[in-house]
Amino acid sequence: MIKVYVPCDTTALSLGADEVAQLLMAEAERLGKTIELIRNGSRGLFWLEPLVEVDAGTGRFAYGPVTPEAVPELVEAGLFDARQTHDLALGDIEQHPYLKQQQRLTFSRIGLTNPLSIEDYRQHGGWQGLEKALQLEAQGIVDEVKNSGLRGRGGAAFPTGIKWQTVLDAPADQKYIVCNADEGDSGTFADRLVMECDPYLLIEGMIIAGLAVGATQGYVYLRSEYPVAHRIFQQALAHAYSTGYLGDNLRGSGRSFDLEVRLGAGAYICGEETSLLESLEGKRGQVRPKPPLPAIEGLFGKPTVVNNVLSLAAVPFILQHGAKAYADCGMGRSRGTLALQLAGNVKQGGLVERAFGLTLRELIEDFGGGTVSGRPLKAVQAGGPLGTYLPASQWETPIDYEAFAELGAVVGHGGVVLFDDSVDLGEQARFAMEFCTIESCGKCTPCRIGSVRGVEVIDRIRAGTQPEQNLELLAELCDTMVDGSLCAMGGMTPFPVQSVMKHFPEDLQPRTSEKSGETTHA
Amino acid sequence: MLPVLHAIQDTCGYVPKTAIGVIAKRLQVTKAEVHGVISFYHHFRTQPPGQQVIQVCRAEACQAVGGRALEDHAQQALNLGYHQTSLTGEFTLEPVYCLGNCACGPSIRIGGRIHGRVTPERFNALIDALQTRPVEVQ
Numbered sequence: 001m002i003k004v005y006v007p008c009d010t011t012a013l014s015l016g017a018d019e020v021a022q023l024l025m026a027e028a029e030r031l032g033k034t035i036e037l038i039r040n041g042s043r044g045l046f047w048l049e050p051l052v053e054v055d056a057g058t059g060r061f062a063y064g065p066v067t068p069e070a071v072p073e074l075v076e077a078g079l080f081d082a083r084q085t086h087d088l089a090l091g092d093i094e095q096h097p098y099l100k101q102q103q104r105l106t107f108s109r110i111g112l113t114n115p116l117s118i119e120d121y122r123q124h125g126g127w128q129g130l131e132k133a134l135q136l137e138a139q140g141i142v143d144e145v146k147n148s149g150l151r152g153r154g155g156a157a158f159p160t161g162i163k164w165q166t167v168l169d170a171p172a173d174q175k176y177i178v179c180n181a182d183e184g185d186s187g188t189f190a191d192r193l194v195m196e197c198d199p200y201l202l203i204e205g206m207i208i209a210g211l212a213v214g215a216t217q218g219y220v221y222l223r224s225e226y227p228v229a230h231r232i233f234q235q236a237l238a239h240a241y242s243t244g245y246l247g248d249n250l251r252g253s254g255r256s257f258d259l260e261v262r263l264g265a266g267a268y269i270c271g272e273e274t275s276l277l278e279s280l281e282g283k284r285g286q287v288r289p290k291p292p293l294p295a296i297e298g299l300f301g302k303p304t305v306v307n308n309v310l311s312l313a314a315v316p317f318i319l320q321h322g323a324k325a326y327a328d329c330g331m332g333r334s335r336g337t338l339a340l341q342l343a344g345n346v347k348q349g350g351l352v353e354r355a356f357g358l359t360l361r362e363l364i365e366d367f368g369g370g371t372v373s374g375r376p377l378k379a380v381q382a383g384g385p386l387g388t389y390l391p392a393s394q395w396e397t398p399i400d401y402e403a404f405a406e407l408g409a410v411v412g413h414g415g416v417v418l419f420d421d422s423v424d425l426g427e428q429a430r431f432a433m434e435f436c437t438i439e440s441c442g443k444c445t446p447c448r449i450g451s452v453r454g455v456e457v458i459d460r461i462r463a464g465t466q467p468e469q470n471l472e473l474l475a476e477l478c479d480t481m482v483d484g485s486l487c488a489m490g491g492m493t494p495f496p497v498q499s500v501m502k503h504f505p506e507d508l509q510p511r512t513s514e515k516s517g518e519t520t521h522a
Numbered sequence: 523m524l525p526v527l528h529a530i531q532d533t534c535g536y537v538p539k540t541a542i543g544v545i546a547k548r549l550q551v552t553k554a555e556v557h558g559v560i561s562f563y564h565h566f567r568t569q570p571p572g573q574q575v576i577q578v579c580r581a582e583a584c585q586a587v588g589g590r591a592l593e594d595h596a597q598q599a600l601n602l603g604y605h606q607t608s609l610t611g612e613f614t615l616e617p618v619y620c621l622g623n624c625a626c627g628p629s630i631r632i633g634g635r636i637h638g639r640v641t642p643e644r645f646n647a648l649i650d651a652l653q654t655r656p657v658e659v660q
């Protein structure tokens with residue numbers, strides 16, 4: 001039987017994948033061909049979505065991007081026979097340089113499988129990390145994770161094994177595993193890809209975390225902006241329960257783990273771990289002072305592991321292949337692979353999983369292929385809305401937590417957003433402050449009031465009102481926010497602003513003079 | 523409390539004032555606390571929305587590919603500012619800060635569906651389609 005794969009992740013759907021699937025079914029029926037339609041995950045090559053693959057008995061052959069409009073002519077050109085003559089034919093997608101040059105340890109299955117098929121998951125190496133963990137003592141699991149060198153992928157890069165050790169060592173009648181799936185950073189979608197394209201991976205990682213620290217209850221805190229991830233992950237949970245991977249005595253092991261999804265409600269700050277815990281407890285998402293650490297007093301006051309989706313999703317590989325296999329990748333103190341996400345004005349946007357150490361330029365040029373607009377690249381923002389704008393002079397930097405920190409930049413959750421030369425970085429600096437006014441939890445003054453002042457001051461600079469004094473004021477304001485904020489929301493909002501002041505000062509000037517600057521540019 | 527608020531908003535489209543007292547009683551908290559929670563989260567509304575809620579992404583990756591122009595266009599085309607509902611009750615326009623579709627922006631969300639690479643023309647076509655036939659059920 002002819003197998004036809006049409007991805008079901010948010011991006012493929014946003015570009016018409018459902019319509020493409022329907023049209024392909026209709027065409028097959030019209031031609032009297034029996035096809036099996038499989039809704040696989042995305043391979044993360046987003047500029048090629050919807051990326052249709054056909055297996056007519058001789059392996060999988062890809063076409064993309066397949067818009068609904070392109071379906072009839074593709075069928076005409078022999079799509080159901082996997083014929084590769086049409087312009088949109090891509091051959092074996094796994095031979096594509098974009099994929100070939102990646103090291104997909106965490107994302108080894110995305111796009112290959114039907115995300116909801118437990119059988120697919122098992123056949124492609126799934127559950128083996130869990131099998132291994134079930135044979136180990138709790139301390140043995142924690143040691144593996146420690147030795148892998150894995151650091152939290154949510155932004156703060158704290159060593160995951162050490163966090164787990166703290167929770168393991170904390171005596172308590174109840175402990176929790178909380179997965180941070182709030183993925184609020186613009187330019188990031190890797191958590192979403194895990195949940196939509198390989199949901200059992202996250203489930204497996206969370207069960208292992210539970211075994212490691214002695215927790216029997218887990219929660220996934222998922223942002224409400226991800227309806228597709230919510231639907232798919234809920235279904236995966238139901239399957240995992242019905243097949244005995246979750247619940248009491250899982251897979252006859254005598255161990256238990258329960259897992260629930262909780263939806264956020266559109267608050268960026270709820271990605272901050274203590275705010276997230278407040279939210280899970282049903283309260284306003286206001287940041288808690290630390291200490292106490294969540295590892296000691298977390299959800300409902302109990303010891304709690306809070307980890308990003310990608311941290312937890314890295315764990316099954318580490319258990320299955322051993323800490324060393326993971327730690328062998330990377331550079332310096334950044335071990336393993338990082339899920340980089342190419343977004344914004346990029347020709348070849350998508351997911352790039354690579355060992356730490358790739359330079360920013362390699363990422364944006366070799367993988368990204370430059371801007372989609374075809375105009376020169378002016379700046380890239382790395383690490384989400386609280387990350388800096390990096391000018392060309394910084395693109396040789398290897399992607400590594402410490403190398404970025406030296407520049408005052410952040411790797412964060414791995415989002416890299418490209419901007420061409422039409423961007424007005426003064427406007428971007430203003431947006432950073434504005435975003436903080438909208439998303440501040442309101443607990444401390446430098447953040448709550450400082451960001452409002454920040455917007456006003458930038459407006460004055462750009463309107464030409466005493467620009468010099470106001471630039472000085474802006475610098476002071478940034479320092480106050482960095483030094484005086486309780487959490488990184490207020491503490492890092494100045495980062496993008498300061499990077500614009502430092503590297504793109506011509507964009508933070510009265511707007512009329514900026515215009516004349518642009519003509520000389522062109 | 524969030525699951526309760528979500529359930530109410532999913533059925534009613536918003537959290538009516540009358541529900542606040544009931545929630546408070548059920549969860550044994552004060553009305554002020556319930557109100558405090560609702561007002562903290564951007565997602566919850568206390569006014570009925572239009573038949574279609576249209577969210578336009580305002581975040582950086584979408585800005586990099588014309589998101590700001592799309593925002594302006596959406597406001598003009600619908601003749602609405604953010605958080606406003608048309609007099610006919612047809613549309614509510616809302617900002618959203620990232621839909622996770624950042625490699626194929628600008629992005630918008632209409633109900634449960636996310637659309638990518640939304641040019642002003644595509645925006646018009648999507649709105650037209652809403653006006654001429656009922657929402658597609660997936």
Ligand SMILES: Cc1cc2nc3c(=O)[nH]c(=O)nc-3n(C[C@H](O)[C@H](O)[C@H](O)COP(=O)(O)O)c2cc1C
Pocket residue numbers: 151152153154155156157158160180181182183184185268269270271272273274306307308309311312487488489
């Ligand atoms: C304003 C703010 C937003 C954050 N948003 C997220 C987020 O969306 N997802 C995430 O995993 N971590 C986020 N973090 C980091 C978390 O506080 C925390 O460090 C992380 O969830 C810990 O997991 P990890 O060690 O696996 O990275 C955010 C932090 C701050 C200050």
Ligand code: SF4
Pocket residue numbers: 269287439440441442443444445447448485486487488489490491
């Ligand atoms: S810095 Fe901002 S978000 Fe963080 S605790 Fe203070 S007010 Fe809340």
Ligand code: FES
Pocket residue numbers: 186187188579580581582583584585619620621622623624627628629
């Ligand atoms: S920035 Fe618009 S979808 Fe992410």
